[in-house]
Amino acid sequence: MSMINSISTDADEIAARAVNKRYEGLVTVRTKAIKGKGAWYWAHLEPILVKNTExxxxxxxxxxxxxxxxxFSASNPSRTASEHLKRGTCSNFSSMLQPISAIPPMPISNNNNNVSLSPIMNNHRRKRNSSSVIAFPSPPPPMLNHGINTYLVSGDGNNSNCSGQHHLVLSGGREDLGALAMLEDSVKKLKSPKASPRPVLSKDQVDSALDLLANWFYESCGSVSFSSLEHPKFKAFLNQVGLPAVSRKELLGSRLDSKFEEVRIESEARIRDALFFQVACEGWKCSSSSYGTAMDENLVKFTVNLPNGTCVFQKAVFTGGSVPSKYAEDILWEMITGICGSAVQQCVGIVSDKAKALRKLEAQNHWMVNLSCQFQGFLSLIKDFSRELPLFKAVTNNCIKLANYFNSNSEVRNGFHKYQLQVLDHAALLRVPSSKCENLKNFEPVFALIEDIVHCADVLHLVVLDDSYKRVCVDDPVAREVGGMIQDDVFWNELQAVYSLVKLIKEMAEEIESERPLIGQCLSLWQDLRAKVKEWCMKFSIGEGPVEKIVDKRFKKNYHPAWSTALILDPLYLIRDTNGKYLPPFKCLTHEQEKDVDKLITRLVSREEAHIALMELMKWRSEGLDPLYAQAVQVKRQDPVTGKMKVANPQSSRLVWETCLSEFKSLGKVAVRLIFLHATSSGFKCNWSFMRRICPQGHSRMGIDRAQKMIFIAAHAKLGRRDFSNEEEKDAEMLAMTSSEDDTLNEVFAEASSV
Structure with a gap:
């Protein structure tokens, strides 16, 4: 009991000290205010200390x-003054207020002349003549600055209750200049227009605005520097809209942790609610895409594809470059077990741009379907052509020879730039690869050079026809060789052939990346590619044999039996026969691919169900799906964004197996797990260049943790918006679009002025 009493006594003492401290603080503020260094209302409000009577x-x-x-309560003196004094609640205060306009001008006695002036005018005159005396008809009242109106307290006001109040005596000497200056400033404010006040936001509005601002910083994920929070103009902006300054420490501390936890819980709940999922990872191998960044080579991104068509970001791993397959296998398996624990069969497959890491995992886990990324597969085909097709090597060598000569010879280069300015309205060097073509790891640098030469074709022809170039050719055999090559139709035909084929493949790859096809579409994608390559061979008179061989070789490297199986089991690809039935497209498969379907189905089910699943497959092959349901699944609508025809309800294929085809118990288990799998691991793009400075060795673990959290938040937001684009690409397109629009306007204005 004594301990409880002592604790209670200590608490009372602490509270009493806090009250005394508050009282002393208010007394100090009031004392300064009465001397003219604080708010006006302290002349009428006095702090008092209330004590316990016992x-x-x-x-x-x-x-x-x-x-x-x-x-009144002393918690908010300003509000008390506004409500009690300004709003007229205090009748004594209201009765003692008299507007300045009601006070007659005061006569001023001067040695030189006698004039009648207001006491607030001509302070400089009083400074020059300190003997001047201002006479008031009544005792001098203290000044009050009340809102935007300035008042004088009448002499008959009752101010005896306020202790320590000093009457203002205007003697015309030095001591009254400060008060007169304040009064003059108040009158100037009355005459000048009222400045627009800053918006006054409630606490909820401020919190909401700061949350939105913080989310924008997180979702920009390094594109907007956190140091910009300290920029004076940004601080001025926050102040202008009524927001407090934003602390970097807060954004990278409690707010970041809170937002990350919120997003993590939501992501885990979505994965937990799904019956199964597919893991997608990209960044293991160097991307040869022109719009890829160097950061993509070092940052491996993991996402989870759910059966309902949505994606959930999982994590990003900094690898620092290429890694061995065993390391990739370990990372993938750790992530799978981290998501679903011991229930690893919930993960039905992986799609990745590192194929070697997938084979062992699939062999060890019979229920998994591990696929190589089709986007990377198509880009790898370009490298196959550059290494194996003689046409590519010949064009590469010729282009590098031409570019090196034009860039290095000053006289030829000057002529080249002159005609560039005339024809293209800009001048630049040709982009030569930094290493020899046979040592290049990808074809992208060579393709950039080919693009330059194709775009400068007219310029190059004008250069070699110029007299200055002809003079150079007299003594320079290389100039004659390059000039002859530029004037040779064979060179341009081969150059155009290589350029067209690479562009064809890149466009298909870009479409794969944007459309994110499912594995049931893989066979048709490669069939379309073969058809386009065949047309290309005919157009440029290229032998089909070597080209088809390279395509078939790459197809076999990427092929997976799940492609054929998904094509057969997905109701979206059913074909109507002459009898009106909708049957699976077995006739689109080769004999080997039909065997692949049987093998994969028996592998994905238990041994006891294998023969049942094959019997159900035979029934599915002969009966198919009811025409009404098949037509409903295959309904397509025009995409308002791209204008392409797309499936109206992408989830209908899986729903049909779970409802209308419930009689196929074993085959249905395989179907619903296959037909939702994605064929590409490429997802969204982010500018994560700040990870290069944070993640290498030597940086703190806390810094890496913060970077990971920001990446998680940004990726979650982009996937939620289904935004797979790159901010840098958007900015470049917008700038280019603005430039072209300006050029068009200039042309219109020029034509109008000429008319």
Whole structure:
């Protein structure tokens, strides 16, 4: 009991000290205010200390109105003054206010002349002549600055309740200049237009605005520097809209942790609610895409594809470059077990741009379907052509020879730039690869050079026809060789052939990346590619044999039996026969691919169900799906964004197996797990260049943790918006679009002025 009493006594003492401290603070503020260094209302409000009647211990601080003796809480003196004094609640305060306009001008006695001036005018005259005396008809009242109106307190006001109040005596000497200057400033404010006040936001509005601002910083994920928070103009902007300054420490601390936890819980709940999922990972191998960044080579991104068509970001791993397959296998398996624990069969497959890491995992886990990324597969085909097709090597060598000569010879280069400015309205060097073509790891640098030469074809022809180039050819055999090559139709035909084929493949790859096809579409994608390549061979008179061989070789490297199986089991690809039945397209498969379907189905089910699944497959092959349901699944609508025809309800294929085809118990288990799998691991793009500075060795674990959290938040937001684009690409397109629009306007104005 004594311990409880001592604790209670300590608490009372602490509270009493806090009350005393509050009271002393208010008294100090009031004392300064009465001397002209604080708010006007302290002349009428007095702090008082309320004590406990029994113990005499201070228990509260109150504010007492000196005019009417009313007592108020001391928590917010400014609000008390506004509500009690300004709004007229205190009748004594209202009665003692008299506008300046009601005060007659005061006569001023001067040695040189006698004039009648307002006491607020001509301070400089009083400074020059300190003997001037200002005579008031009544005792000098103290000045009050009340809102935007300036008043004088009448001489008959009752101010006796306010202790320590000093009457203002205007003698014309040095001591009254400060008060007169304040009064003059108040009158100037009355004459000048009222400045627009800053918006006053409630606490909820401020919190909401700061949350939105923080989310924008997180979702920009390094594109907007956190150091910009300290920029004076940004601080001025926040102040202008009524927001407090934003602390970097807060954004990278409590707010970041809170937002990350919120997003993590939501992501885990979505994965937990799904019956199964597919893991997608990209960044293991160097991307040869022109719009890929160097950061993509070092940052491996993991996402989870769910059966309902949505994606959930999982994590990003900094690898620092190429890694061995065993390391990739370990990372993938750790992530799978981290998501679903011991229920690893919930993960039905992986799609990745590192194929070697997938084979062992699939062999060890019979229920998994591990696929190589089709986007990377198509881009790898370009490298196959550059290494194996002689046409590519010949064009590459010729282009590098031409570019090196034009860039290095000053006289030829000057002529090249002159005609570039005339024809293309800009001048630049040709982009030569930094290493020899046979040592290049990808074809992208060579393709950039080919693009330059194709775009400068007219310029190059004008250069070699110029007299200055002809003079160079007299003594320079290389100039004659390059000039002859530029004037040779064979060179341009081969150059155009290589350019067209690479562009064809890149466009198909870009479409794969944007459309994100499912594995049931893979066979048709490669069939379309073969058809387009065949047309290309005919157009440029290229032998089909070597080209088809390279395509078939790459197809076999990427092929997976799940492609054929998904094509057969997905109701979206059913074909109507002559009898009106909708049957699976077995006739689109080769004999080997039909065997692949049987093998994969038996592998994905238990041994006891294998023969049942094959019997159901035979029934599915002969009966197919009811025409009404098949037509409903295959309904297509025009995409308002791209204008392409797309499936109206992408989830209908899986729903049909779970409802209308429930009789196929074993085959249905395989179907619903296959037909939703994605064929590409490429997802969204982000500018994560700040990871290069944070993640290498030597940086703190806390910094890496913060970067990971920001990536998680940004990726979650982009996937939620289904935004797979790159901010840098958008900015470049917007700038280019603005430039072209300006050029068009200039042309219109030029034509109008000429008319």
């Amino acid at each position: 113990t005499g211990v201070p228990k509260a601080v109150k504010l007492k109105c000196c005019l009417c003796n009313a007592v």
